[in-house]
Amino acid sequence: MKKAELTRREFIKTAGKGLSLLALFSGVIRFDAPARAQGNEELFVNDLIRGEDQLKITFLEVRDPEKSDAFFIMYLSEKGLDIILHDGGMDDHKTYEALLDLRSEILEKAGVTGDEAKKYKLRLRSVISHFHGDHTYALDGQILRMKQYFHFTEAYLPPITSLVTGVYDDDSNGDRWERVRYMNAIETFQPQAKIRLLEYGESLVIPTDIGEVRLFAPPVDWGENDERLKMFEVFYGYKRAYVRPEAIPICVINGNSMCMRVSLSDYSFLFTGDIEKRIANRSDEPLDVMIAHYGEDALRSDIIKYPHHGQQRNAAAKVIQYQLISDKPEAMCILTASDGWEQAGYELTKRNMPWMDLRQGSILYTVKDNKISHEVVKDAKSFL
Numbered sequence: 175m176k177k178a179e180l181t182r183r184e185f186i187k188t189a190g191k192g193l194s195l196l197a198l199f200s201g202v203i204r205f206d207a208p209a210r211a212q213g214n215e216e217l218f219v220n221d222l223i224r225g226e227d228q229l230k231i232t233f234l235e236v237r238d239p240e241k242s243d244a245f246f247i248m249y250l251s252e253k254g255l256d257i258i259l260h261d262g263g264m265d266d267h268k269t270y271e272a273l274l275d276l277r278s279e280i281l282e283k284a285g286v287t288g289d290e291a292k293k294y295k296l297r298l299r300s301v302i303s304h305f306h307g308d309h310t311y312a313l314d315g316q317i318l319r320m321k322q323y324f325h326f327t328e329a330y331l332p333p334i335t336s337l338v339t340g341v342y343d344d345d346s347n348g349d350r351w352e353r354v355r356y357m358n359a360i361e362t363f364q365p366q367a368k369i370r371l372l373e374y375g376e377s378l379v380i381p382t383d384i385g386e387v388r389l390f391a392p393p394v395d396w397g398e399n400d401e402r403l404k405m406f407e408v409f410y411g412y413k414r415a416y417v418r419p420e421a422i423p424i425c426v427i428n429g430n431s432m433c434m435r436v437s438l439s440d441y442s443f444l445f446t447g448d449i450e451k452r453i454a455n456r457s458d459e460p461l462d463v464m465i466a467h468y469g470e471d472a473l474r475s476d477i478i479k480y481p482h483h484g485q486q487r488n489a490a491a492k493v494i495q496y497q498l499i500s501d502k503p504e505a506m507c508i509l510t511a512s513d514g515w516e517q518a519g520y521e522l523t524k525r526n527m528p529w530m531d532l533r534q535g536s537i538l539y540t541v542k543d544n545k546i547s548h549e550v551v552k553d554a555k556s557f558l
């Protein structure tokens with residue numbers, strides 16, 4: 175490994191700046207009086223809010239376009255607000271506006287206004303499941319560029335496919351386009367962010383103030399040799415006389431999705447990206463291989479974001495039911511699609527597995543005092 179690569183993989187733990195003495199403990203969430211900026215010191219809204227240990231996860235509303243993945247993972251503690259933005263969604267302003275609202279809400283409640291408020295940024299980390307536009311366009315198109323509002327400290331990215339070009343439709347290879355757009359945006363507008371590129375088969379814990387966030391990189395590159403041929407066979411071998419030129423690159427990038435498991439106390443959430451599972455009776459597809467590599471116990475969770483938005487992926491229901499979802503009464507599958515969800519929903523209902531989708535609004539989960547609750551947030555500004 176080159177020395178430069180080692181340096182890029184080093185991490186800076188961005189500790190909250192101590193303001194906890196400014197306010198006595200007063201209930202669930204409280205907002206501290208702002209500190210005076212000293213010199214060129216960066217100020218973050220994350221350090222203006224404190225509270226009892228809790229995890230808040232927002233599955234951001236989808237209406238138009240019909241599918242989009244953007245999740246806010248927020249750990250609140252006496253150390254402040256620790257935020258991970260998982261994917262970013264379509265380039266439709268939704269995620270951008272929600273993050274701006276979050277920043278404004280904290281500033282308002284902390285009593286920071288006018289020119290003083292302009293000094294405060296929202297401090298974030300970015301996790302990308304895979305490089306498809308419905309997961310990343312909002313980031314490179316908007317959020318990463320808005321450096322006056324957002325400050326990214328780290329970015330965690332899935333490994334790059336070695337899929338050969340020139341044979342398939344290269345325009346559909348997200349690692350060739352969306353990944354490059356993202357990298358350009360982060361290097362131009364968020365140069366302080368440390369890039370962490372995972373390797374195939376690597377599992378990594380992201381350091382957090384409380385709880386645990388663990389990433390699971392795809393065990394293999396689905397764009398390489400035997401795996402690529404298997405993708406071809408699984409996805410197009412049976413039904414189609416010919417393969418659309420864009421099909422294999424899209425399936426490879428989906429299959430190479432990085433999974434993420436987020437937990438606090440006894441509750442956990444699994445984010446599956448667009449990992450593929452199309453044929454219920456096979457056991458060698460990307461989702462199956464992910465489970466075989468890391469083990470059911472490492473991945474099993476209470477709330478599962480259904481693979482590939484839930485769209486027409488009913489084959490994944492069986493795997494989730496028997497291998498991935500917990501037996502807690504609160505267990506739930508979340509479909510992040512507003513249209514085309516019927517097949518997945520039907521299959522889940524048939525198996526007595528509860529599910530929700532995001533057509534009615536964002537879904538906000540809270541884990542606190544080892545209890546879990548959720549609400550649908552309709553046109554609301556607040557996710558706190």
Ligand SMILES: [Zn+2]
Nearest residue numbers: 304306428448
């Ligand atoms: Zn995708």
